[in-house]
Amino acid sequence: MKNMEKKVLSGKNYIGNSLEATGDTIFHTFNPRINNWNKTDFIEATELEVEKTIQLAHTAFQKMHKIGGPQRASFLLAIVEGMEARKKAILVHYCSETGLSEERCLTELNRTLFQLRSFAELILTESWRNPSIDLANPEAKPPSPDIRKTRIPLGPIVLFGASNFPLAYSTAGGDTAAALASGNAVIVKSHPMHAGTGEVVASAIIEAAIKTGMPEGVFSNLNAKGFEVGKQLVTHPLIKSVGFTGSIRGGTSLIKLANQRKEPIPVFAEMGSVNPVVLLPKMLEEEMDKWSTHISDSIMAGTGQFCTSPGLIFMLKNDTSTTFIQQLETKLMDYESSCMLHPNIYDQFERLKNERSINCALTEKEGALPPNFARQTIAHVSGAKYLQDHSLQEEVFGPFTLVVKFNTVNELLQGISQLNGQLTGTIIGTTEELQENSSVFLNLQNKVGRLVLNGVPTGVTVCPSMHHGGPFPSSSDSQFTAVGIDSILRFTRPVCFQNVPDDLLPLELKNINRCKIQRRVNGLFSGDSFG
């Protein structure tokens, strides 16, 4: 645990509890706000270092079997403490590596700490494993044995930090919290755009692991600019699952690698989404001002770099929609433009906008702007043209929205049926409109993970009922959420025990219900003990 207290960054990898860096591939993070490189040399992990990290994680995973829920909970809470103690350092590096504001950093930090606390609370009992017990029945034909089911962790997990959420979906973010909570060992491949923030948070995790008696290797943090470290991690036989938040291209590359393994492993990738918003005309007439404000706010949130940013608006062509779009444009252009995460992301935003300008009319923020500041943009296209060109629904990551005006409800329904899978879908309409358009509701439901009525898609509430994960390509596995306590299910699997004596059963399956939780016993939920 050398160097952990140093104020300056080391640029090294946390290989278990040690800061190491024997490699010679150096990279730097970038401050997009001042358009210049940050100073710390980050050293990419070598092939040998990656192998050592995986072996440590494998050994740690085997030891995690003996570490109960309350002890893992104290580990998560110690991470919270460590991050709070490092708040200043987190703020400094976060802002200098992303161009995002201090306010945004604090909001995201609070969200991250809330997530860690939620999982700590969840695992105080074993209820999250959904224990199920069927007692032996010698009278049944054929006689049935004692069978009990619980969930166990998958094994060492590799998690890729997200560029757009350096805290909440990176080093100690939701994936890490879920994977550690369920007893896995975690290797984070730190995002190269915010490797400094990653190192600070990783030092809090390592400190917490030592303080709460976790085995070395339960957490590691590796630096890498290129693809090779990630590839080595994902293809290693001892790695049992992968979490990723990022682009469709990045996600599908990892999925391909994972599928080509001798033993394919699950990849939980959250990828692109344009989060379509269907605006129905009566509601627009009634509350035009309110919705033009809400939607322009939502487009601009986080410089349009949220996974739930509304990138596609479906409307019916009429006078109301024409007026609404004018209002939306006016409000959107009134915003000060803001800084994107990185010049590469800015360049991609510009490139994709240019591609759209071939088939769509673009309205952009005008005037002189600092480097890396995104000109918010609304693109326009007719329903007929949109329906013919499937590429128009692809994501332009940043403050960009494509407005499609359909001639008829049927055309609009066709637009919905052509949609790729989405994290969210939104309908804005009056009660009567919603009832009249139940087919819009049903068809959109089949395309999304979350259906929002009369709201905006940005702002993902961290709560048990949240489902953040839609059909492909918005996520790789629509059956699991990336947000909320149910995300703990991803890095676990059910296992059942047949005829296993009480002393060998895990706590939650023993005859005496020591956890005092609801268990499914012979098919019915019960808090009883027996035997």
Place this chain on the structure above:
Amino acid sequence: MKNMEKKVLSGKNYIGNSLEATGDTIFHTFNPRINNWNKTDFIEATELEVEKTIQLAHTAFQKMHKIGGPQRASFLLAIVEGMEARKKAILVHYCSETGLSEERCLTELNRTLFQLRSFAELILTESWRNPSIDLANPEAKPPSPDIRKTRIPLGPIVLFGASNFPLAYSTAGGDTAAALASGNAVIVKSHPMHAGTGEVVASAIIEAAIKTGMPEGVFSNLNAKGFEVGKQLVTHPLIKSVGFTGSIRGGTSLIKLANQRKEPIPVFAEMGSVNPVVLLPKMLEEEMDKWSTHISDSIMAGTGQFCTSPGLIFMLKNDTSTTFIQQLETKLMDYESSCMLHPNIYDQFERLKNERSINCALTEKEGALPPNFARQTIAHVSGAKYLQDHSLQEEVFGPFTLVVKFNTVNELLQGISQLNGQLTGTIIGTTEELQENSSVFLNLQNKVGRLVLNGVPTGVTVCPSMHHGGPFPSSSDSQFTAVGIDSILRFTRPVCFQNVPDDLLPLELKNINRCKIQRRVNGLFSGDSFG
């Protein structure tokens, strides 16, 4: 619904409610017991017929939204009725197409009907959707909206019948029951080895669908001998998931096709497993006779053609194990040999046995046997040799077991750590032995879906706590079970509703708890209504 009442088979496809066959590819089923072809001409579905079937399934799926749980339950119970009414025809075709006994047919039929009844009971309430409600909290920072989560069906599902379970894992088997129960439309690609049994069962399903008001296309049954029909089904954009039970080769081909789609879809494939049995010495000393009987029974069950057949035995090398193996061999060779499902399966069994004979010593049943009757076989290999040759753990489908004698517990643990994923793992030992060898227990647990102590792996109890699905390659997705009511989760996914008014919410999420079920409300389970 023409021809449904005909006593003889039509050989045609059920495309929705119609028996159709415009194709010219004809095939026949085979009676392995008399070593001859059955008479019915089965006509493979054409490309146009497959397309028509998928379109019907897609339309039916959209209509299924309006059909509630109790109505779907009555559909499943009507299938039970229809199958009971066709018991004679099922018996005749089942036996003539598989070489299996009437007794086995009746056992499997009862299991199938039990499965259908279990799902019918399950969906009488909406509890299986795990409804979760977080009420709006305007006081929270930031204010949190009303968010409610449930599960919805995935869409039209393609299911492949299994060769070894013409009833329980085929036409109206567990996958079909689970998929229909959760509101999906189902297309069965009937297994060509028992296409007649498939047609009889399909006629019961179609009759039940009509009787209970299901939309046409909710179920179809297609004949095919080759791979093309399956390929067309799995790669079609309107198909949203696939279920398969069979070989690793077959399963991985389908997974590959599904992953190559523009929109990859989940394939729930149950593939090969050798179901290792670890025999510890003290227990063998104490109860040698009992375990040699149980294990030889388990090896011979269903002519070794069960997915949980014990194909691998791990022991420590000592006098007890030598005596035990002699006893096991004697008992196994005392069995009358029995008929395999098909000459192709018999030929494969012979071929794989021959391959094993290169590296292992084989003891086979001797004497003259009818065609397609499998000579039960025990193969022997030393621990050292086994650990060097990873191919020795591959499945020999049929009454075959490889016995490995390790010199030390450490060698045995290495054998476990080298195992591929398995449906089951079994340990036979005294209480003290199990406690002394907790590492055997923990290591085996990480390789299997079900851990059996002092029992045999065959005999998969259909109960809520059953988990039938282990790490790859035993199944493609270890997070889901293929047996028991929890298998309903496979063909569904969570969706959440934000700020959706009560009248647009599905039954299980409305304020009034009409189903009178436990729901997670603000994170705690409750039977309350509110609002």
